[in-house]
Amino acid sequence: MTTFIFILILSFLVLIHELGHFLLAKKHKIKVHEFGFGYPPKVIKLFSWKGTDFTLNLIPFGGFVRLEGEEFNSEEDSKIASKDAFYNKSAKARLAVIFAGPLVNIIYALAVFSVVFSVMGIPKDLEGRARIAEIAVDSPAQQSGIEADYEIVGFRLFDDTIKTTNITEVIEFTKINKGQTVAVQLVGPCEQDTCLEKITEKEVYIRLDEELPVGQGSMGVVFSDFYFQKEVWYLQPFLGMWYGLQEAISMAGLIVMALFSLFKDIFSGSGVPEGLAGPVGIVHQASSNNLLEQGWLAVLGFSGMLSLNLGIMNILPIPALDGGRILFILLEKFIGKKRVQKFEGVANFGGFVLLLSLIIILSVRDVLRIFQ
Numbered sequence: 001m002t003t004f005i006f007i008l009i010l011s012f013l014v015l016i017h018e019l020g021h022f023l024l025a026k027k028h029k030i031k032v033h034e035f036g037f038g039y040p041p042k043v044i045k046l047f048s049w050k051g052t053d054f055t056l057n058l059i060p061f062g063g064f065v066r067l068e069g070e071e072f073n074s075e076e077d078s079k080i081a082s083k084d085a086f087y088n089k090s091a092k093a094r095l096a097v098i099f100a101g102p103l104v105n106i107i108y109a110l111a112v113f114s115v116v117f118s119v120m121g122i123p124k125d126l127e128g129r130a131r132i133a134e135i136a137v138d139s140p141a142q143q144s145g146i147e148a149d150y151e152i153v154g155f156r157l158f159d160d161t162i163k164t165t166n167i168t169e170v171i172e173f174t175k176i177n178k179g180q181t182v183a184v185q186l187v188g189p190c191e192q193d194t195c196l197e198k199i200t201e202k203e204v205y206i207r208l209d210e211e212l213p214v215g216q217g218s219m220g221v222v223f224s225d226f227y228f229q230k231e232v233w234y235l236q237p238f239l240g241m242w243y244g245l246q247e248a249i250s251m252a253g254l255i256v257m258a259l260f261s262l263f264k265d266i267f268s269g270s271g272v273p274e275g276l277a278g279p280v281g282i283v284h285q286a287s288s289n290n291l292l293e294q295g296w297l298a299v300l301g302f303s304g305m306l307s308l309n310l311g312i313m314n315i316l317p318i319p320a321l322d323g324g325r326i327l328f329i330l331l332e333k334f335i336g337k338k339r340v341q342k343f344e345g346v347a348n349f350g351g352f353v354l355l356l357s358l359i360i361i362l363s364v365r366d367v368l369r370i371f372q
Contacts, residue, residue, distance in 0.1 A: 139220020
């Protein structure tokens, strides 16, 4: 089911990307022969609108637009093409058409982040406080009646009371007192950054290492390092939008740095970094994290993250991507349109082969990891 949802999300993101190209092509009076849903071979023509055929294609993934004169790479081809051809338009018009695709993906990501943070609230750092987010089933914490949204502020062992101010101190205490039953001192319940100050105590057994189920700690609690802050209803959408913009810019920087590091490693002979995942790995990770069980906000946020990735990657100056095409158009100003057209096709083909090879390598490695 996760794979199906992933394909639906990615197909939608590709379609709105192509819609950006389509709308700007129409604005600049470039003839658009076809807007395809999915990839060829064509199954049926759905309808025509303003000279464009909207088609349904056999491979049910993503989509494409086919522009007049988009692939012309010689002066002779440009002369033959009509005034409505892509390559016969001004550099400004062509730049607008190409950049529109990634821009739509980035705008969608910003809109999604704004919605998600408006509904959930703005994440704020708890500054190390030991706030409990989850209680494991059948754990000592659950058996003692400890609940989520309480904070651990101390322990009582025999006649000694040990005050704690952060998660690190809590973890250190449990490490040196394994096998003991202690009184855990808690305040709460907590809401946002405040907790009820009355201290309650719960008797909890701290399990030994050999008693721990896989993935659980000694008491069976999961801590949170942040909370979601909400303001008055009429301010929250604007605060969510602002925080979403900040997160998008931060994430964009991380994506660019990671990609440059990737290509640096590849061309330096270090190979593809172990931590990098392809489409198969992304789907597997989403499935492992039970993305669908986390609700529609988690799925929406995941789509925003993918859209931002798609938008940022596409504006990188790599042949075969939109960024590569933008680079070639900018080069026309310095070395001339004719010279650029002579090698653009070859460069795009090389870039396509490189990207396809990388996707195949990552996918094969992801599959091997899953079945190891």
